[in-house]
Amino acid sequence: MTGQDTVHTSNEAGRGLSPVVGIVLLFAMVVLGAALVFIAGTSMIDAFEAQADQERVDLFVDETDHQLMTVAASGQDQELPIDEVDGDVRVVDDGHVNVTWHGGNIDVTADDDLGALEFELEDRTIAHQGGGIWEDTGDTVRADSEPQIGYDGESGTLELRILQLDEDVTDGGTTMARADHTVDGSLSDAINDAAERSDGENVTLSLTSSYHEGWYQFLTDALGEDDHDEVTVEHEPSDERVVATITEIRDTTTQPKLYVEEDLGPDGGEDIGDYQLEYGEPMQFEAALTNAAGDTFESPVMNVSIEDGPAGEGGDPLSAEGTKNRTVSVTDAKDELDPGYTYEYTISTLDDAGHKLDTLDEPGSFYLGKPDTNFNLSNTDSTVDDDYVTITADLHNIGLEDGSQELDLDLEYEEELEDDPYDDIELEEITRSYGENGTIEVPINQSVLLDGEYEATIDTEDDEATTSFEVSAGVDPGRVGLGEIEDANVSVQVLGSQVSGDGTIGGFPNPTPVHNLAPMSLDVVANDETEYSFTNPDGGSNLNTGPTWQDKSDDSFTYNFTIEDETELTLRNTRYSTCQSRTTDPAELSHYSGPTDRDFTWCTDTPWNSVFGPIDASQDQNLQNVRVRSAEDNTIPALPSGTDQQLSATEVLEEAGLVEPGEDELDLGSGEFVFLFENTIDCSQVGCDQNDIDALWNDAIDAYEQNPTDTYDPNFNDLIVYVDVERAGVDPDTPSITIDPGAGDSVSEGPGESDASDLDGSTGHSGVDADTDQIVIG
Structure with missing residues (x-):
């Protein structure tokens, strides 16, 4: 005797107890049923003008179809341009669909309403129903756009994609189509449940609709009645119904049953935790499978699928009733999975045709990692605010073990610098559990950094990451001239x-x-005030004395001082009239190698009357007569000397170790400066352009290039001064940095869940592909 049961989408149905009822989850039944509800404004309810424009209607219908399918596919609300159509547009309660499994001991039906969006025109009606577009002229009904329903005779699979429409009237003026997630999947779930509860091998699709004539023509072709003996399509015009039946779409009597009894998890090998796998090594998954039929299942009997990754099949045949353990290997995981993450996996049993029979009710998960600890860096960035540079990076332990590592920071100053003061700064130790990924923050106070561009590299024992930033609120490394200085130790040396x-x-x-x-003098000027006036070893104000000719090694020629507040710092040089109160025999000067036929005459103090200068950058006086070299502008051309008793500027700098013989670049680091004064000649005396600040300098260079063996003025060797500005607060070994280690969520992994008792009575592969999307238009 045959039983009959009906499954409605609004009710919850229980499972049957028949041993030959199929498992709906295993036969990939897909029905794209999209229940669409209209949110219709008052403009939709109102009647449109009687005369419809056919071309505009056709364009609108096509656009409406596109919008509805977009909602079904994406779940995103779409506006329907109803106001663009002249005619009566409405959602009507028309159409009903049911799917019945029959031919066994228990017949079960799943059914629901279709609904239709109708465009009532003067000479015809166009309707969007079930995923298709139907045109009713009064004499005939035809499909302008066919629904997605079809039958594959080779695989024995019926595909159903049905769009359901409903109406929701609002007071707004805009008609919208939206997905109704509250009933999402209800029709396909009902069909799946019906297939599971029935042991029938046949399926019947019944459609009732005002557009039944078009549905009959479409289903006859779509299901291939003329090509497949198992397919019949019948038309019942009096009941406005079309009935399509496919016989023996599944085998419910001979199909054996194979269940996943227990997930035994992946095998990571010795010394690796449960459900942990080593990156790059083979992956083995084991499960206990139960053969409930007694018939032999040929290999492969088991499938393992990894989330967003590879899958594998295998397992020896199962030839007798009972529970046996089977193992499957998954390869090529290294190309698709990254270490340091947890991945879900599912285990399924397979029939002899490769169809999935039973799948874990809840997926299992495993952690994939590299050996030991492995600290990986990514997403490195830097931000600069008023006070701090903050370097950030994601620090991820992609290893298999918990542990700690010390981090290093390498700050590379991108501009010219003699010594790199920031190389390999040790940061504190950071701890991460396996799989933990957190953002570290490395804040650095700008005030301890030189202004300029940096490249920062954070190192772990396993990885490194680099970012760049620019400091503008730190310590000025110096430009041509000293400029404004604060918090610095300054050394001035003649x-x-x-x-x-x-x-x-x-x-x-x-x-x-x-x-x-x-005779000449030199003053250190701070904020336009004399900070210090140099003296000679005898305490006099004249720097140019016989005993110190070409030897300025005495401490009196060096002045060291500290600047705390912001200070404008420069040098002032003045030359005075010749005085002859004292003499020195040059032959007695051990450091001197020039002519000795004339004694040197000089005086201890400078006379009262100056003859040149002052040369003073702070007062913009005689700026043509001084040149400043720095790390940024360190070229030094060959220059002439003034007399045979003198050294050229280049020779003085070579003796000071600031330039290599034959080279044309000074070896100056950040904060180092060389002042070259010319206090003998100005442009008015040699005919150069007094408005060109480089004219006198260029005249000296040209003179040497034309006659390199001749003495000449100007030559910029009259007074040469070295200045070293060491900015306070910069610790070139270990800047004070306190790292924020951040923290991430710990990972967890474990077996999947299987409830074999739910699987009693499953039929295996159903032959119907179902997946429902309930979509609301409104």
């Missing part, structure tokens, strides 16, 4: 003073030839 010329001492009739050393 390297050479060489203004001299031949003359005589004593009157007629026996004058004595001598070599006069011109």
Whole structure:
């Protein structure tokens, strides 16, 4: 005797107890049923003008179809341009669908309403129903756009994609189509449940609709009645119904049953935790399978599928009733999975045709990692605010073990710097459990950094990551000239003073030839005020004395001081009239190698009357007569000397170790400066352009290039001064950095869940592919 049961989408149905009822979850039954509800404004309810424009209607119908399918596929609300159509547009309660499994001991039906969106025109009606577009002229009904329903005779699979429509009237003026997630999947679930509860091998699709004539023509072709003996399509015009039946779409009597009894998990090998796998190594998954039929299942009997990754099939045949353990290997995981993450997997049993029979009710999960701890860096970035540079990076332990590592920070100053003060700064130790991924923050106070561009690299024992940033609120590394300085230790050192010329001492009739050393002074000027005036070893104000000619090693020629507040710092040089109160025999100067036929004449203090200068950058005086070299502008051309008793500027700098012989670049680091003064000649005396600040400098270069062996003025060797500004607060070894280690969620993994008792009575592969999307238009 045959039983009959009906499954409605609004009710919950229980499972049957027949041993030959199929499992709906295993036969991939897909019905794309999209229940659409209209949110219709008052404009939709109102009647449109009687005369419809056919072309506009056709365009609108096509656009409406596109919008409805977009909602069904994406779940995103779509606006329907109803106002663009002249005619009566409405959602009507028309159409009903049911799917019945029959032919066994228990017949079960799943059914629901279709609904239709109708465009009532003067000479015809166009309707969107079930995923198709139907045109009723009064004489005939045809499908302008066919629904997605079909039958594959080779695989024995009926595909159903049905769009359901419903109406929701609102007071708004805009008609919208939206997905109704509250009933999402209800029709396909009902069909799946019906297939599971019935042991029938036949399926019947019945459609009742005002557009039955079009449905009959469509289903006859779509299901291939003329090509497949198992397919029949009948038309019942009086009941406005079309009935399509496919016989023996599944085998319910001989199909054996194979269940996943228990997930035994992946095998990671010795010394690796449960449900942990080593990255790059083979993956083995084991499960206990139960053969409930007694018939032999040929290999492969088991499938393992990894989320967003590869799958594998295998397992020896199962030839007798009972429970046996089977193992499946999954390969190529290294190309598709990344270490440091947990992945879900499912285990399914397979019939001899490769169809899935039973699948874990809840997936299992495993952790994939590299050996030991492995600290990986990613998403490195840097931000700069008023006070701090903050370097951030995601620190992820992609290893298999918990552990700690010390991090290093390498700050590479991108601009010219003699020594890199920030190389390999040790940061504190960071701890991560396996799989833990958290963002670390490395804040650095800008005030301890030189202004300029940096490249920062964070290192772990396993990885490194780099980011770039620019500091503008730190310590100014210096430009041409000293400029504004604060929080700095300053050292000013006179390297050479060489203004001299031949003359005589004593009157007629026996004058004595001598070599006069011109007196000069040097002042350190801070904020336009004299900070310090240099003296010679005798305490006098004249720097250009006989005993110190070409030897400025005495401590009196070096001045060290500290600047705390922001200060405008520069140097001032003045030359005075010649004085001859003292003499020095050059032959007695061990450091001197020039002519010794004339004594040097000089005086301890500078006279009262100046003859050149002051050369003072702070007062913009005689700026043509001073050149400043720095790390950013360190070229030094060959320059002439003034007399045979003098050294050229290049020779003085070579003796000071600031330039290699034959080279044209000074070896200056950040904060180092060389001042080159010319206090003998100005442009008015050599005919150069007084408005060109480089004119005098270029004149000296040209003179040397034309006659390199001749003495010449200007030559910028009159006074040469070295300045070193060491910014306070910069610790070139270990800047004070406190790292924020961040924290991430710990990972968890474990077996999947299987409830074999739910699987009693499953039929295996159903032959119907169902997947329902309930969509509401409104």
